[in-house]
Amino acid sequence: MEQKLSIYNTLTRTKELFEPIHAPNVGMYVCGPTVYSDAHLGHARHGITFDLLFRYLKHIGYKVRYVRNITDVGHLENDADEGDDKIAKKARLEQLEPMEIVQYYSNRYHKVMDELNTLPPSIEPHASGHIIEQIETIQEILKNGYAYESNGSVYFDVVKYNKDFNYGILSHRNIEEMLNTTRELDGQHEKRSKVDFALWKKASPEHIMRWPSPWSDGFPGWHLECSTMSMKYLGTEFDIHGGGLDLIFPHHECEIAQNTAVEKHQVVKYWMHNNMITMKGQKMARSLGNFITLEQLFSGENELLEKAYSPMTVRFFILQAHYRSTIDFSNEALQAAEKSLERLFEAYNRIDKIQIAETSSAEVRGLRQACYDALNDDMNSAIVIAHLCEAATTINSAIAGNISLTEEDTKELKNIFDTFLFEILGIKNNSSNANNENSEAYSKAVNLLLDIRQKAKENKDWATSDQIRNELTKAGFDIKDGKDGAEWKLK
Template sequence: MKQHQLKIHNTLSRKKELFEPLNPPFVGMYVCGPTVYGDAHLGHARPAVTFDTVYRYLGHLGYKVRYVRNITDVGHLTGDADEGEDKIAKKAKLEQLEPMEVAQQYTDSYHRDMDLLNTNKPNIEPRATGHIPEQIELVQSILDEGLAYEVNGSVYFDVLKYNETYKYGKLSGRVLEDLMSGSRELDGQGEKRNAADFALWKSAAPEHLMKWSSPWGIGFPGWHLECTAMSSKYLGKHFDIHGGGMDLMFPHHECEIAQGNACNHQDPAKYWMHNNMITINGQKMGKSLGNFITLQELFMGQHQLLEQAYSPMTIRYFILTAHYRSTLDFSNEALKAAQKGYKKIINGLRISQLLQYDNDDSVSLDENQVKQVENSIQSAYKAMDDDFNTAQAIGHLFNLLKKINSIYTGQLHPAQFGEDTFRQLIGTFSGFVTEILGLKEEKTDHQSALLDALLNIYGEAKTARNYDKVDEIRAKLKEIGIVVKDMKDKIDWAYEE
């Protein structure tokens, strides 16, 4: 395993901590996945890309990661707490479908969009509805600990009782007294002992579509319970990393910590990681606010806020150009800049695959060039080791790209770097782009064959001095974002930046 001083900002301690896995080289990582009642939007893409990059980098460092990301297909109510209708059941009624048809439809569309963003599939992707027995068992164990109570077929977590031994609010920084005094009376809270208490199991009304038998009657699990059940089943009672969006910190993750301590007598995770929000005009993007843009709308350019379509890799690159803990504001200008940056990176990736080392005895080793490459490589790794700072790492990759472009154009010679440094330059650049950042060229084999054929015709026209044909081909290719490059000894192409 490569020796790296990887530091992670732990939301729990509010500081960066040296990453020391519980059982190296194994790492357990649980990430909250989507509630599948609609198409994935840009806000869903951020945690998916963020934790895919974490997964990739940990693997790159030699860790063996078990990545678990759940699918929420029951229990997430419209109020994001203990009131309202189940989001999936509500959608099912609107579309006159079975709830599981809705869940399956949007799970499939989520997977389609995640594949387009080139995110790795998690090692395990459990569904809440597939773990009802485990959730019922958890409720019973919390009841047995005296930290929950049953009322009219519902079971609620007793936050005040819990707070006598543990600290409710330690993740989010919320103060229990403030939560108690600042809460308002909501539907379903009349049977709670305290407003801060939350549902572990809810009694289901006769018309409720998704319900199961339990020791307390017919009902369904609370939203927070599923993650405790599934993370502990597949990663153990205490695991390394728990990730998710910052909007889940409270109440969802706070309640997970409470449940974990109540039934397992320990925090679920050692490190808590939270990506920040994607905003539109400073406001969080989300389904509940109605200001979201689905990924398919982005890919096709079909939304009133979009000036054009943006490819999946442009979206991935856009997300990576900001540190995951900072807000990322949507704008066409930012996406166009990301599109340009992505094309530069991919042009560099293409070029790097064409370059060969040439040991020319007439060319001297340039120690200054060697040092610059080594510094850029070290800096790129240092950025990733500093809480996965992809934004800074990309900046250092552009320094490597300048060297690659200079070799390609003949301004620099491979022998000036020496064989080892030359191979490190090419290997680090391509490895970071594809293996760590997860970027790839968006071009099919069919497109490649057509492009090669056109360039052959272009070369023949140029040799025959048929300049009208040369200009016509250049213009046609430019229309689809391809620039022809006339080199000394060959004809090449690049994506227009």
């Protein structure tokens, strides 16, 4: 059965059936990191959300060009085009070249994204590698009358643009309200209006990162890079633009204005945004002291953590919630996710222990389409996981002898896990049995000890039986006795 994806479009605030402009090819642009610090849980949610979309679009037959940028120049300390470039500031503090900062944190970002099992994008352009193209975009906006030069800087004329189009179409903000509520900041005397934003900034003498342009030695505005690079690699009409909810305004609103000022039409068909991760209802932030990097999560080296959590536990924790809902971080929530994921692994690894029956007393056939229906309904990974838990219950009930399953049922259950848990949700089977049972010698050694223990029990040698169990438990094994013998796993 052909699968049709319905996604939530931020631009129209509705769920729409995904009908790509360039079917069967899909162009997808996602705002990537500004690489001046280590990746944190917010980066994880962002990366995993659009990795899920990337995986699912490919799974249902689309050829996807996934572009995710690296911001390595022009992202200033506030959204009013003032302050230091974040990367240049870090470079001065650490007495390094800005591109050393970029390379260092890019490497670390890619490492943790690999550990989270996110697929690499098709193209990962850097803002600093597209200065010429950004200058050309500014020249086009100037030619069309929606920008102006002021003291070597170039600003987008929001008021003039709004007369012809709609500035605020994505965030649903009113420009009159913005004019009344936007505060005046130092250095904004160059602008015609306080809502105007920078396309090019003239560099101060101490500014490290600078390039020659027709207007000054300077650097591009933060919003410009995404407009320029998305259209360079995906064309002037493409399907999906994604990012975090915090980017709707001003970043994505400004992108729409720049795109439309150049092309005179909407460039992006669907805008998708993932929600935030909070802690006790507050957004995670360094300034609030509730900030945890991904490396700290994986190592446990943060005072807010009770233990280390594996990358797959973190991925599963994030996928347990719908991408548009908030996720509140807690140790308890992560530990619950860890247990739930281990239960799925255990069920999957025990499928071959099911005693095959001639007839089935359980309904398995509908699970596959139920998982597809959940994904087609705005990428609802939480419902997919609920269906996988239902499949795990079916497996465990069959092993316990409470229900009967046919060989066809068991193959279907395994295929459901392979398709949805491992391929589409992107979970790697890192359970102890999955890793260690691939080692024949390891499994044989453990099973030999359990065989000796079973013979000791049959001979009523309880001391030996208890000793083997106790020593295996001390070594980190969980031993469960059943009617068909003992089963083991690492705790």
